[in-house]
Amino acid sequence: GAVVSQHPSRVICKSGTSVKIECRSLDFQATTMFWYRQFPKQSLMLMATSNEGSKATYEQGVEKDKFLINHASLTLSTLTVTSAHPEDSSFYICSAKRQANTGELFFGEGSRLTVL
Amino acid sequence: AQSVSQHNHHVILSEAASLELGCNYSYGGTVNLFWYVQYPGQHLQLLLKYFSGDPLVKGIKGFEAEFIKSKFSFNLRKPSVQWSDTAEYFCAVNPNQAGTALIFGKGTTLSVSS
Numbered sequence: 001g002a003v004v005s006q007h008p009s010r011v012i013c014k015s016g017t018s019v020k021i022e023c024r025s026l027d028f029q030a031t032t033m034f035w036y037r038q039f040p041k042q043s044l045m046l047m048a049t050s051n052e053g054s055k056a057t058y059e060q061g062v063e064k065d066k067f068l069i070n071h072a073s074l075t076l077s078t079l080t081v082t083s084a085h086p087e088d089s090s091f092y093i094c095s096a097k098r099q100a101n102t103g104e105l106f107f108g109e110g111s112r113l114t115v116l
Numbered sequence: 117a118q119s120v121s122q123h124n125h126h127v128i129l130s131e132a133a134s135l136e137l138g139c140n141y142s143y144g145g146t147v148n149l150f151w152y153v154q155y156p157g158q159h160l161q162l163l164l165k166y167f168s169g170d171p172l173v174k175g176i177k178g179f180e181a182e183f184i185k186s187k188f189s190f191n192l193r194k195p196s197v198q199w200s201d202t203a204e205y206f207c208a209v210n211p212n213q214a215g216t217a218l219i220f221g222k223g224t225t226l227s228v229s230s
Contacts, residue, residue: 036220043206043223044206046219049216049217095218104150104165105218107159108159109158109159
């Protein structure tokens with residue numbers, strides 16, 4: 001299957017700082033990438049849809065100025081959590097859809113963010 | 117709004133017991149259906165998927181799921197679970213449109229005792 005890699009897998013930062021998480025499709029081109037957030041014991045909540053070369057589409061309730069998403073190439077999307085606060089601590093997961101695929105997503109390993 | 121419901125939050129079974137995890141969705145159009153599994157400490161992996169054709173879908177590790185259109189259901193089954201099946205299971209739905217994200221259920225935690 002297709003491989004999606006996320007980096008870093010774990011990050012701890014101080015409140016007020018910014019953190020960037022990368023999501024790469026290693027063996028396929030992903031025109032669309034999705035960023036999800038997973039709270040403990042809960043499901044994955046879609047944050048935004050990222051299309052290569054265009055602005056991301058954010059879900060209702062997700063602050064676009066706080067969660068900056070960039071999809072500069074067909075293999076890389078980044079999520080930057082700006083001015084992080086403890087309530088931003090969570091598990092962030094990216095996923096990518098292959099160009100020729102109708103629906104299946106391939107997921108990264110996830111990034112655990114802890115804001116102190 | 118589109119939603120996916122997983123009926124069981126936590127299922128506890130002994131090895132060799134049979135498993136059925138319920139999943140219902142509310143979207144009325146054509147959908148693609150998925151079951152993903154997340155083993156402890158690992159990322160989400162696809163168990164099986166349904167796009168069209170035979171409503172009984174067979175996936176990896178002995179899992180299968182049946183799509184019943186009239187019931188808007190896509191239940192996951194396994195005849196005999198193993199300790200290694202202990203994981204979180206997510207049902208997901210994708211409206212059959214290009215570029216749309218998956219909508220996930222809340223997940224079911226399966227604990228299998230040996």
